[in-house]
Amino acid sequence: MDNQIFDNINGYSLDKEQRNSIVSNKNTLVVAGAGSGKTLTIIGKIKYLIEVMKINYKEILCISFTNEAVNNIKERLGLDIDCYTFHKLALEILKDNHVFYQVASSDLLEYTVNEYFEGFIEEEYLKYITGYFVDIAKDNDINMEMIKDNFSREFESYKKLIIKFISKIKSNNISDFSYIKKKLFLSYKHKCFLIIMFHIYKFYLEELNSCLKIDFDMMISLASKSIKDKGIKKYYKYIIIDEYQDISLVRYQLVKSIMDECDSRVFAVGDDFQSIYGFSGSNSRV
Numbered sequence: 001m002d003n004q005i006f007d008n009i010n011g012y013s014l015d016k017e018q019r020n021s022i023v024s025n026k027n028t029l030v031v032a033g034a035g036s037g038k039t040l041t042i043i044g045k046i047k048y049l050i051e052v053m054k055i056n057y058k059e060i061l062c063i064s065f066t067n068e069a070v071n072n073i074k075e076r077l078g079l080d081i082d083c084y085t086f087h088k089l090a091l092e093i094l095k096d097n098h099v100f101y102q103v104a105s106s107d108l109l110e111y112t113v114n115e116y117f118e119g120f121i122e123e124e125y126l127k128y129i130t131g132y133f134v135d136i137a138k139d140n141d142i143n144m145e146m147i148k149d150n151f152s153r154e155f156e157s158y159k160k161l162i163i164k165f166i167s168k169i170k171s172n173n174i175s176d177f178s179y180i181k182k183k184l185f186l187s188y189k190h191k192c193f194l195i196i197m198f199h200i201y202k203f204y205l206e207e208l209n210s211c212l213k214i215d216f217d218m219m220i221s222l223a224s225k226s227i228k229d230k231g232i233k234k235y236y237k238y239i240i241i242d243e244y245q246d247i248s249l250v251r252y253q254l255v256k257s258i259m260d261e262c263d264s265r266v267f268a269v270g271d272d273f274q275s276i277y278g279f280s281g282s283n284s285r286v
Helices: 002-006 016-023 038-051 067-077 086-096 108-117 121-140 144-171 177-183 188-210 216-230 249-262
Strands: 028-031 060-064 082-085 238-241 265-270
Touching: 002 016, 002 038, 016 038, 038 060, 038 067, 038 238, 038 265, 060 067, 060 086, 067 082, 082 086, 086 216, 086 249, 108 144, 108 188, 144 188, 144 216, 144 249, 216 249, 238 249
Parallel strands: 028 265, 060 082, 060 238, 238 265
Antiparallel strands: none
């Protein structure tokens, strides 16, 4: 019976490594390169659980990172199993536990950073560089508009760097900023950057609180807390995770809270050379 399943997964026959990983009844992380059939292995694992292990498909949770990937897995399985993105899963858990929040727009962080700097840093710095370079510009026939344009580009890069750092802080659930500043050996310039970044993050949290909203990372953290406080309404014997290389600490904590509550087994597939969410704190070593 096992071989019949493995010989035809969506029209393909699985190789020895795929078959060995699928029949493992332990928590399993499969690391494989591009084009090696990772999604096919996931489909094979779920079919094996249902057809051989006789696991109810309602007791299998599958998680991926995009709606496209989720829909692809469902289509290839031909089953309407619980397959979600991490954010959709968090939302479902919060709804089941009657915890309701309004989710902020995904561009609120960028808006907050721009609002923080608008009309202060940029204008003051432009005044400074204009005064500093004005004599040199006159003597060397330098276009001051070009200097301003160069500064504007540098300033935009600076703001993007702040957004990237705050995204990492959020996705790794970091709140003890004083601990970080004590532990890091930093230059004066880097310390100044951290101070500004943490100040903006505090400003961002105040913006969220003022409009009684949460962001996507907070939603995942709240879902984990909700499971610890109220349990989980659905029971999952197995958790299947696609693209594990893009997991972050808050996402891992959500999976761990479900595992602890349901005594679930995890089967995860990924390729650390293909991680594309490093900017948001993904780390397959969590």
